Amino acid sequence: MNTVSMETIQALMKRRGFVYPGSEIYGGLANTYDYGPVGTELLRNIKNLWWKTFVTKKDDMVGLDASVISHQRIWEASGHVSGFADAMIDCKKCKTRLRADHLIEEYLEKNHETVTKISYPTVFEGNTFESSDQLKNIIENKKVEGLSVKQLNYLVSFLKILCPNCKERDWTEVRTFNQLFPVKLGIVVGDESLAYLRGETAQGMFVDFENIVNSTRVRLPFGVAQLGKSFRNEITLGNSVFRTIEFEQGEIEYFFNPEKNQWEDLFEEWKNMMMNFVVKTLGVQEENLRWREHDDTERSFYSKRTVDLEYEFPFGFKELWGLAYRTNYDLEQHRKTSGKDISIIDPETNEKIIPHVIEPAVGINRLFLMTLIDSYVEEVDRVVLKLHPRIAPYKAAVFPLLKNKPELVSKAKEVYALLQEKIDGKIVWDDRGNIGKRYLSQDEVGTPWCITIDFDSLDDNTVTVRNRNTAQQERLSINELAQFIQTSLL
Numbered sequence: 424m425n426t427v428s429m430e431t432i433q434a435l436m437k438r439r440g441f442v443y444p445g446s447e448i449y450g451g452l453a454n455t456y457d458y459g460p461v462g463t464e465l466l467r468n469i470k471n472l473w474w475k476t477f478v479t480k481k482d483d484m485v486g487l488d489a490s491v492i493s494h495q496r497i498w499e500a501s502g503h504v505s506g507f508a509d510a511m512i513d514c515k516k517c518k519t520r521l522r523a524d525h526l527i528e529e530y531l532e533k534n535h536e537t538v539t540k541i542s543y544p545t546v547f548e549g550n551t552f553e554s555s556d557q558l559k560n561i562i563e564n565k566k567v568e569g570l571s572v573k574q575l576n577y578l579v580s581f582l583k584i585l586c587p588n589c590k591e592r593d594w595t596e597v598r599t600f601n602q603l604f605p606v607k608l609g610i611v612v613g614d615e616s617l618a619y620l621r622g623e624t625a626q627g628m629f630v631d632f633e634n635i636v637n638s639t640r641v642r643l644p645f646g647v648a649q650l651g652k653s654f655r656n657e658i659t660l661g662n663s664v665f666r667t668i669e670f671e672q673g674e675i676e677y678f679f680n681p682e683k684n685q686w687e688d689l690f691e692e693w694k695n696m697m698m699n700f701v702v703k704t705l706g707v708q709e710e711n712l713r714w715r716e717h718d719d720t721e722r723s724f725y726s727k728r729t730v731d732l733e734y735e736f737p738f739g740f741k742e743l744w745g746l747a748y749r750t751n752y753d754l755e756q757h758r759k760t761s762g763k764d765i766s767i768i769d770p771e772t773n774e775k776i777i778p779h780v781i782e783p784a785v786g787i788n789r790l791f792l793m794t795l796i797d798s799y800v801e802e803v804d805r806v807v808l809k810l811h812p813r814i815a816p817y818k819a820a821v822f823p824l825l826k827n828k829p830e831l832v833s834k835a836k837e838v839y840a841l842l843q844e845k846i847d848g849k850i851v852w853d854d855r856g857n858i859g860k861r862y863l864s865q866d867e868v869g870t871p872w873c874i875t876i877d878f879d880s881l882d883d884n885t886v887t888v889r890n891r892n893t894a895q896q897e898r899l900s901i902n903e904l905a906q907f908i909q910t911s912l913l
């Protein structure tokens with residue numbers, strides 16, 4: 424486990440241009456963030472790798488880029504208008520507003536010792552819980568997703584949870600709020616129509632299913648992938664970009680005919696692909712990851728199986744990437760609500776099929792935060808982000824040894840231009856301060872290679888290449904430099 428704290432990571436992110444608080448000069452806007460020059464490169468590298476792995480390089484996948492603003496009936500059919508609700512609770516003393524499930528889960532996480540000594544009641548008024556075993560299970564698993572408002576209310580009072588802000592115990596009742604963002608379209612008052620900012624990218628794949636089938640040559644099984652912004656009214660504060668009201672999702676709907684493909688096999692294949700992407704492609708340590716199976720209470724009623732790939736963040740193991748077998752629930756819902764014949768013909772039997780789906784859904788911003796935490800290393804005299812070169816914001820930095828020697832600067836500019844042309848990724852130039860300071864500055868943003876052009880370079884066409892991870896230096900010919908760096912990105 425990486426022991427870096429969120430405070431340290433957040434300070435580094437702001438100081439070095441990864442992430443800034445949103446709308447900061449106007450006092451900030453809760454749960455929004457802006458990605459700075461360095462963070463934008465890292466985020467883009469992760470997105471590009473995701474797209475390349477799951478769309479460009481897979482012949483059973485196609486891409487989609489659906490509208491963010493979408494018809495209200497999409498969200499009625501999907502169940503989001505009635506059911507995409509979270510439970511909130513307010514502290515009457517200090518007015519802090521919290522998600523009730525997060526309040527309880529955090530309490531259980533932090534008070535593990537106290538919780539093991541609880542004596543459980545055997546009778547539950549109004550059948551809040553079926554038995555003391557059910558209650559005990561929930562408390563021991565520290566997961567309350569899927570519980571009713573009544574059950575959440577019971578837990579807050581049974582566990583005697585204090586307000587984490589003012590340490591008082593004076594709560595309102597738990598009540599629900601919808602996470603969708605409504606938008607009014609039209610400019611004439613009274614004549615506007617209601618639409619929603621999408622709460623997930625997934626619905627685009629279902630709504631456009633018929634169009635995709637009719638406009639391309641896809642055959643089952645095949646998947647549709649989308650990468651883009653989703654919006655949710657999140658009220659839980661803290662933990663940086665882990666939970667924001669606007670975030671980047673990478674979702675796939677993998678459509679198949681359950682008569683021809685075993686869902687269990689496809690599910691295993693997707694689990695492997697997800698783990699491979701995080702460990703092999705992004706270079707994250709496998710020991711910091713785990714799978715968590717959803718039980719019946721947590722799983723949506725139409726899902727046959729759901730698992731989460733979780734990463735151990737400084738605030739505990741949390742979901743990165745969900746994998747769910749959603750049957751044909753979503754396509755059926757849109758078929759019924761739109762009245763359109765959403766289906767695909769089986770070319771062998773000529774039968775119409777409403778395919779089933781397996782859905783891997785990931786938050787790119789959570790992958791981003793994970794890579795920073797996972798790669799952070801503090802050594803005696805430096806802070807290094809040991810990011811895989813593939814995702815590093817800058818692939819190499821080029822330095823003239825001295826900035827007031829025109830012959831060095833001109834040679835260094837040549838090397839800089841050469842790398843800019845040959846390397847698939849950003850190269851930076853730095854001529855400020857001394858070489859040692861330039862190294863430290865690049866280490867903190869994870870630049871794998873620093874290249875210095877010195878007086879010898881003018882005679883023998885070689886440069887000093889310094890390895891970020893080991894701080895070792897070697898001499899390489901300028902002719903072999905691009906190939907050397909490009910190889911490290913594979």
Ligand code: ATP
Pocket residue numbers: 623655657664665666667668669670671672742743744745784785786787788789
């Ligand atoms: P959580 O339980 O953490 O709220 P979720 O189960 O609601 O997440 P999904 O609806 O399954 O999330 O969305 C798929 C992925 O999108 C999640 O695994 C997560 O990585 C990401 N995600 C969801 N909500 C947010 C958010 N508010 N900010 C950043 N990423 C998010």
